[in-house]
Amino acid sequence: xxxxxxxxxxxxxxLACESVNYVPPVTQQMAAAKKxxxxxxxxxxxxxxxxxxxxxECHTLPPLWHYxxxxxxxIVDSMSHRASLKPAERNAVVAxxxxxxxxxx
Amino acid sequence: xxxxxxxxNLVLPILLLIWPTTAxxxxxxxxxxxxxxxxxxxxxxxxxxxxxxxxxTNPQRVDEVDFRHEFEFGITDKFQASVYVxxxxxxxxxxxxxxxxxxxAVELIYNLTxxxxxxxxxxxxxxxxxxxxxFELESKVIAQKDLGPLxxxxxxxLEAIWEGTGxxxxxxxxxxxxxxxxxxxxxxxxxxxxxxxFVFPEWRDNQKIRNFFIGPNVSFRHRNWFVTxxxxxxxxxxxxxxxxxxxxxFGIGF
Numbered sequence: 001x002x003x004x005x006x007x008x009x010x011x012x013x014x015l016a017c018e019s020v021n022y023v024p025p026v027t028q029q030m031a032a033a034k035k036x037x038x039x040x041x042x043x044x045x046x047x048x049x050x051x052x053x054x055x056x057e058c059h060t061l062p063p064l065w066h067y068x069x070x071x072x073x074x075i076v077d078s079m080s081h082r083a084s085l086k087p088a089e090r091n092a093v094v095a096x097x098x099x100x101x102x103x104x105x
Numbered sequence: 106x107x108x109x110x111x112x113x114n115l116v117l118p119i120l121l122l123i124w125p126t127t128a129x130x131x132x133x134x135x136x137x138x139x140x141x142x143x144x145x146x147x148x149x150x151x152x153x154x155x156x157x158x159x160x161x162t163n164p165q166r167v168d169e170v171d172f173r174h175e176f177e178f179g180i181t182d183k184f185q186a187s188v189y190v191x192x193x194x195x196x197x198x199x200x201x202x203x204x205x206x207x208x209x210a211v212e213l214i215y216n217l218t219x220x221x222x223x224x225x226x227x228x229x230x231x232x233x234x235x236x237x238x239x240f241e242l243e244s245k246v247i248a249q250k251d252l253g254p255l256x257x258x259x260x261x262x263l264e265a266i267w268e269g270t271g272x273x274x275x276x277x278x279x280x281x282x283x284x285x286x287x288x289x290x291x292x293x294x295x296x297x298x299x300x301x302x303f304v305f306p307e308w309r310d311n312q313k314i315r316n317f318f319i320g321p322n323v324s325f326r327h328r329n330w331f332v333t334x335x336x337x338x339x340x341x342x343x344x345x346x347x348x349x350x351x352x353x354x355f356g357i358g359f
Contacts, residue, residue, distance in 0.1 A: 023222060052221040053182060054146050057132025058326055060254050060288050061221060082329060082358070084146035084179065 022063060023052055023100075030099040039095045046089070047096030054083040054093075064100050072097045133331035135286035135324050137352040138298050139258045142226035142249035144216040145179030152176055153356040159347035167198045169347075171207075177356075187212040189234070208236025220249040220256075230260075239268040254288040256296075277305040286324065294324040298335050317341045318350070329358040 024030075026044040055061055058079075067075060073094050080090040132145055137155075145151065155173035160166070171194045177187045189210040196202065212232040220226025230245035241264060248259040262280040267273075280303070286296035297319070304314035320337035334353040339346060 052219055053143070056221060056251060057143050057145060058331070059133070059291060060251050060256060063253075084149045 023048060023061065026096070026099075027103075030096075030103050039099060043092050044096045044099055047092035047094070050083075050085065050089050050093050051096060054085060055079070058082065064097055065104065069098055069101050072101075133324065133326040134333045134354055134356065135256055135294050135296065136258060136284045136298055136322060137333050137335040137354050138300055138318075138337070139260050139282045139284040140214070140228075140230060140245065140247045141256070141258055142216060142218075142220055142228040142247045144183055144185040144214055144228065145177060147179045147181050149179035149358065150176065151356050151358050153354055155352065155354050157350060157352040159350035161345060161347050163342070163344045163346075163348070165198060167196060169194055169196045175212075183216040185214050187214075192234075192236070206237070208234050208239050208241075210234035210241075214247070220251045225250055238270065238272070239266065240272055241266045241268075256284075256286045256288075256294075258282075258284045258286075275307055277308045279303040279305075284322070286322065292326055296322050296324075298322050298337065300337065314343060315341060316343050316346050331356050 026041055026048055028041065030044055031039055031041045052061070064072075076085075076090055076094050076097070080093075085093065132143065132149075132151075134153075135141065153173075153175040155171070155175065157171040157173075159169050159171075161169075171192065173192050174190045175187050176190065177185060179185050189208075189212065191209055192207040193204060194207055195204050210232055212230070214228055214230045217227040217229065218225060226249040228247040228249075230243075230247055232241075232243040232245075234241040234243070243262060243264045245260050245262045250257045260280070260282040262278075262282070264276075264278040264280070266276045266278070268276070281301045282299065284296060284298040286294045288294045298321075300316070300318040302314075302316040302318075303310075304312075304316070306312060306314070317340045318337040319340055320335060322333065322335035324331065324333040326332075332353065332355045334351065336351045337349070339348050
């Protein structure tokens with residue numbers, strides 16, 4: 001019984017930690033959320049894929065709400081060469097992050 | 106038998122063949138004895154220099170420093186290739202000391218799933234190593250999970266080694282490695298690594314050789330370079346195995 005409780009506690013802990021990896025799947029709502037103009041779903045999906053593949057080559061992903069919408073483009077710019085992001089890929093990553101943040105607000 | 110000279114002659118053409126026209130940087134390592142499931146971005150290039158110092162005292166004291174010079178290439182989003190241009194070593198015991206070229210190798214890693222969005226990040230790994238007196242095949246399954254700032258990684262490795270004059274000595278080894286790395290800031294991670302080895306001389310388990318190593322690691326990254334170091338102590342008491350070993354990997358993109 002004790003072992004089961006420990007296992008349940010470990011799984012619960014991992015699931016709680018899992019919520020830190022909040023990189024939500026792309027929705028139609030996100031595509032419409034960017035102020036001023038609509039971004040297509042395919043671009044946002046590409047941005048999410050690049051975010052979870054390229055950025056974790058060097059570091060873990062910070063929660064997207066750690067930084068403001070205004071700060072994110074500069075943050076991505078500063079590491080886009082290191083992450084081998086082409087300009088269109090960089091734009092897709094920024095678009096995804098801003099869409100997530102805009103949907104939260 | 107593998108001819109070392111022919112391998113050396115092949116290294117430069119291979120490097121030139123797969124060298125991308127727009128070189129960019131590959132990623133940083135959080136561990137030195139454990140591989141992570143994430144592969145390098147397509148078109149990226151990294152040079153990594155490994156230095157491993159080990160001290161063995163049973164049955165006699167031997168200090169050894171191993172060096173590795175590795176070029177790592179991102180081929181596709183899920184596939185990377187590396188060339189170990191040269192593995193060489195300096196060894197010193199009571200009677201003699203000196204430098205020796207050991208081998209060169211090719212390493213291939215294919216990523217299957219992502220450690221952030223999938224339940225478990227997985228990759229498969231194959232390495233072919235050849236030198237004057239050694240030929241080795243090494244296969245791994247790499248598992249990784251990112252939980253916020255915490256990276257958990259596990260490797261299961263099977264090695265088949267032929268060594269000695271005429272490559273007549275055979276040995277098998279199964280290794281499990283488990284590590285955790287916690288990112289305490291954007292540039293610094295600290296963690297722990299553990300190795301559990303099962304050695305099978307002549308592919309037999311008569312001697313029941315088991316080795317267990319454990320120790321801390323630290324990783325620092327900045328711009329286009331990183332350095333990661335791990336110190337491991339042997340928790341078992343196996344003769345001819347290092348009591349203490351320390352590995353440092355310095356990587357730079359150019």
